[in-house]
Amino acid sequence: MEHIVIGTAGHVDHGKTTLIKAMTGIETDTTIEEKTRGLSINLGFAYMNLPSGKRAGIVDVPGHEKFIKNMMAGLSGLHLILLVIDAGEGIMPQTKEHIDILQMLGIKNYIIVITKINTVDIELLELVEEDIQEQLQGTLLEGSPICKVDSLSGTGIKELIDKMDEISNTIERSNSFVPPRMHIDRVFSVNGFGTIVTGTLIEGTIRVNDELMVYPKGLRVKIRNIQVHEQNVSDASAGMRVALNLANAQVKDLSRGDTLALPHSVQKSWLLDVKASLLAHTDMPIKLWDRSRLYIGTKEILCRVVPIGIEKLQPGEEAFLQLRLEEEIVAKKGDKFILRSYSPMHVIGGGVILDAVPKKHRRFNENIIETLKTLDKGSYQEMIADFIARKVELLTSMEEVASYLGNSQEEIAEMMADMISRNELIKINQQYMHTLKYEQFKKEMTAILQRFHKSFRLRTGIAKEELRSRIAPNVKGKDFDRILQIAEEEKLIKIHETISLREFKVTYNKYQLKDKEEIEQKLKQAGYTPPSEAELIGTIKERKELIDSLIGKSIVRLDHETVIYKDYYDTAIQKVTDFIKGKGKMTLAEFRDMTGSSRKYSMLILECFDKNKITKRVENYRVMY
Template sequence: MAHIVIGTAGHIDHGKTTLIKALTGIETDTTKEEKKRGMSINLGFAYLDLPNQQRVGIVDVPGHEKFIKNMVAGLPGINLVLLVIDAAEGIMPQTKEHIDILTLLGIQDFLVVLTKVDTVDPELKELVVEDIRDQLAETPLADAEILETDAVSGNGIKELLAAIQARSEELTETSSSGLARINIDRVFSVKGFGTVITGTLLDGKIKTGDELYVFPSKKKVRVRNIQVHEQDVQEAQAGQRTALNLANIATEELERGDVLAASENLKPTWMLDVKIKCLPEVEAGIGLWDRVRLLIGTREVMARTVPLGTEWIKPGTDGFLQLRLEEQVAVKERDHFILRTYSPMHTIAGGEVLDAAPHKHRRYKVEILESLRAKEAGSIEEVILDFMTNKKQPFTTLKELHEYLGQSQEELRPLLQTLAEEQQVLETKAGFLAESSYQKLQAKAETVLHDYHKKYRLRPGIPVEEFRSRMRDQLSEKELSALIRLLKEHGCIKEQQDKVAAVDFTVTFNKYQQAAKEKIEQTLSQNGYTPVKKEELFDLDKNAEEVLEALSGDSVIFLTHEYVLLAKTYWQAVKHLREYIQQHQQITLGDFRDITASSRKASMLILEYMDKQEITQRVDNYRILGASTETGE
């Protein structure tokens, strides 16, 4: 069975609390102040056992206009709303505002409950029902079932229970595949237990012993005990009203509006990009820098509005806003919210979050508007691409997508595979990379190499570590390696020894440099297996220094930073060494000196370089063949 939470809504004194007591036997007016005033101020909680033994949670939200923010705090996670209307009074101003709030928050399932029907004569009741139908005609409640009840006499209570059961059987269970998240709506202390919070579990599962993070403070807590409907349980699932006994935190360190989440990657933010619908009766609409009250989750914060793509959002229309907040919030994309005026307070708009941690951006930037439209469209593939394209770090892991979207990694893999087949996403060992993000990185790499080649025309390439440093930015070492592999696979760069170059780059000598090249190579050839100091080569020609650097790794090899050998000679030495070891299984320094007819010092320089290249491996006073099979051809 689905885990269902039912909310009640309606004008003050229309009988919500009395109705819930008749349904459940539980008094939801809990504080002395509430009982004294005869109205709900805070959220009241109860549970109901339906005839089919399904237990559902009930949230009795306040009806008085002054406590609208408490009402909104109770709505996240609600599946079905009982709109309570007094049979003698009909729809009142707060009833209308409740309807606006409920529909702006995206709630779709309603039952209209007419209360106190035994206190009015049938003729008046019929007039009230007719008026209700007229007033609901242009709202999502137009076809809602109207049930007549009287909580005092019990009239209609059985029928209401049957209707709730029928609707609950049709409702889809909230998925528990995401990471746990719960908006705190109450914080209190229980003697002998300590800190307790309550809320509706919006996503995922919570088990006894789990570690959670409090936002926006990011404090770490441990779940000591869990209750669902006043019963101790080992696990709470998405959609359930839940009480958690928390360890490692004091009551005064928490407040309503805080968020508990299983991931520490939920981001407290000062801004939100949102899509809103402005109510028709809001004459002024919503303009630039209007000060509003943002009611989201169980939190109320002040904010300033920045319309995007338009000067203002007109009454009865929808549009994009960036909300600049006066306090941080920690929310997720697709969370619903309400906007109310600062003073006097009344509801003006509502909508959903499209970007829960945006940057400050220009109001008419085309890329931002296109991104918001993609997020609004709701295609999971488009949302994945948008997230990957606009996040700060170009590479994206499955874990990040799981935390962002709430879908399991098993659900995400085939989507990413499809995007990869469509060449919109690249998969690497370091994560996934949107094609558009890769193109930006490729363009940056090409710029880095072009600038280097322009400055150092005779160098075969930029040193690998320098290239990595210039490309690093937000990339980890693993991501840098993955990027370089992609650049090579796509034919953008070539790598030789410890240098990186543009794939179409070649060193070109003028006639003076060509002359210096010939002098260097001739001198090295004449010296055979005896390495030459680079300073001696510099003395050959005024262009020799830059030409020698250009020849490094090509026709000449630097055995050390000081000694140079002709590459052809070096590879002849490698050939002779391998043939000797294949015949004798090993070679000594003396053996190598003999077969190359060189000095002890020269032989040592060459062999130590071979050790570094893994052509040989030193064992005591002799060498054997190493892992490298390079031949220099």
């Protein structure tokens, strides 16, 4: 099932929580204080199935100014925003601040939801809609669809849900083929289970028993259990809202704002180099050493601002800044952030991280300024790496990269060859794979093989096509073969008729050894007229897996219900080869006489030869392939 995460935004008491209850039946105000005061203090969560079958997680964020930091924590990883506006009040101060925040975070998909429409007359409703459209001009929300609803009566709710479903088809999917990362937005405990954290998985894939690191604390934890919308699951991918039961962690060890990631996949830092813009309607410029509040992911942190290349950042302008933090943080290049003034608190700007682990800079050093300009623009190789890493598909062609950058394939080929030499990219036939994606591929493949070996201890491994269907269904067979070959060269897996982990070996207990000997003896005695597999299994169902484990070793499978002793099969190949080399061709009857078999089994053996490209049928004869 495909998952998306939807958030609400808007002024206090404009009906966000009531709207979510009307759509989902779930009340997101859960605390006594929230119910008594009639406003959302903390983040609330609900979910629903859209008409197309997608599962939508919904984050109800607070609208009151005092709780706006909770609102920003809820915006991490959202795909679609419902901007909720009361038909009787229109756009209010908190609505405007929410709009500023949404734009700074670069969220692209919106629906404007006018609520409480049954409380106003048609003329006022039309005036409110016109005013909203006018005030949204020049913002990212300009032109967004408008839905008019009344949550208490249900008016317009179906149409809103249909519009959410329609927009969900255009939402860019999150990337599952990079190391996982999640910002924690809630920490609590459940009796009998222990520590639980929630958040939206913004990148990668996680599985039960995965070991992760809590940053910036450096605490190693293990995932005991994963829930997605109150359902236990074995894994979760980027874009899903998850609740994780963590081992090796107590509630007191964790807090909102912490980041869960693979060990060594991110770095801690006291500094950030950023490109920031200051809102045009803010009152004051940003000057050297101003104290500000930084919001990134689900974390709020105090910082000092150092303008780079300028004396101060004026309202409506953008510039490079170095943020000197009062606590350690983990982030990545490209992450978005919000700045609020220290006191009184209001949103003043935001931007994007250019370097998550910089050194302290001189403010007017031309080399530093040029470096930041390059990071802002992104070198061609950085843009190539980012495009291939963030693309949902596992492999990328050179044509796709050239089209994305607008450069010739000759120019791109030279840059990509250099990236391959630095182990940033891997060439897979005529396609390319980011090293991060390959590492994630190996992790997922290892997990699949470990589960397979645990479930089927007597099978040599998983069929290649079954493995491909589970991990890379859209990758062509020859490209998948090449990826497997690289993994085999790294001594991770073994490739034979099936795929297994390199260290895996089939081992038999004394009862299985006895059954194995009996099966092989029956096939030896039967020669070229073997008993059916059902006859070999008899009443001992476990023999089915035992027979499968012997395929390619002492047994050869002719079809889905017939096996033959491998020595007879190999002897038949030699007899056929010698006969055809001498006569030029061979009939079914000649093969039957040669082996003393029946017509039925002779046909099965020859058809198996044909399938394995030993012989080839021409009219009523066989020739060598």
